[in-house]
Every structure is written in C-alpha cells, then in structure tokens.
Amino acid sequence: MAYSTYHDAGYKEGEVDAEVVVGVDNLMKDEDGFTFKETEAVDQAAIILVPGDYSNVAQAYNFLANWIEENGYIMIGNPRQVAIKGPCNEKRTEDYLSEIQIPVKK
Structure with a gap:
C-alpha cells in the first residue's frame, strides 16, 4: 500500500510537510x-x-475533523491519505477514490 502522511497542523497553501510511504x-x-x-x-x-x-479532499478533512470532535474523540497523530484510485490507475478524475485516515482515541 502507498499513502501520504501530512505533518503540518491544519491546512497549508504551500510548502507542505508531507511524507510519501510505499510498502x-x-x-x-x-x-x-x-x-x-x-x-x-x-x-x-x-x-x-x-x-x-x-x-473534494479539503471538504472531507473538515467533515471528518468535525465528526471526530462531535463524537468525543481526539486526534492523536498525523492524517494519512491513501489514493485507492488516482492518476496511476484512473484516467478520469471523477473516478478517483481517496481514503483519509486520522488516528484518534476516546
């Protein structure tokens, strides 16, 4: 599996601290x-x-962050983003599928 991990806190317009992980x-x-x-x-x-x-990803991060807070969880690590379907295996951007994972605890 390949994914990226983002080390910056919150949204950042440029020079993002990201780590690309490949198994x-x-x-x-x-x-x-x-x-x-x-x-x-x-x-x-x-x-x-x-x-x-x-x-669509920024809106999904906001939704997930709100869900975490509303359901009594706290974020305990850096988010991961997995491109399940992306430029490497899909031609049309409307067919992309990403998974956002945010480590949490109650």
Whole structure:
C-alpha cells in the first residue's frame, strides 16, 4: 500500500510537510534521499472515503475533523491519505477514490 502522511497542523497553501510511504518487501540501507523504516501501527482511526477529484479532499478533512470532535474523540497523530484510485490507475478524475485516515482515541 502507498499513502501520504501530512505533518503540518491544519491546512497549508504551500510548502507542505508531507511524507510519501510505499510498502517494500525488505528494509534497505537509506540512500539517495530515500529512508527505509517501519511504519507505526495505528490502533484506532476515523476514516472517510472521498470520491472524485482531489478538490473534494479539503471538504472531507473538515467533515471528518468535525465528526471526530462531535463524537468525543481526539486526534492523536498525523492524517494519512491513501489514493485507492488516482492518476496511476484512473484516467478520469471523477473516478478517483481517496481514503483519509486520522488516528484518534476516546
């Protein structure tokens, strides 16, 4: 699975601190700007599926953040965004499907 993790707090217009994660079979030696490490497991997350163009993602983050607060959860980690269907496997942006995962606890 591949996904991105965002390290900035809240929305940011430019120079976003993001980490792109791609699964590998074996951890290798870090080189050429690539870092190999095990990703920390997330025990519990609030998740939302976002169909269509990436312009829909900001609204989905807001919806999910409100849901978390309204249901008595708190965010405990950086959000992850998984491109289930995106530029790599879909030609039409309306066929994209993203999954947003925000680690939470009660």
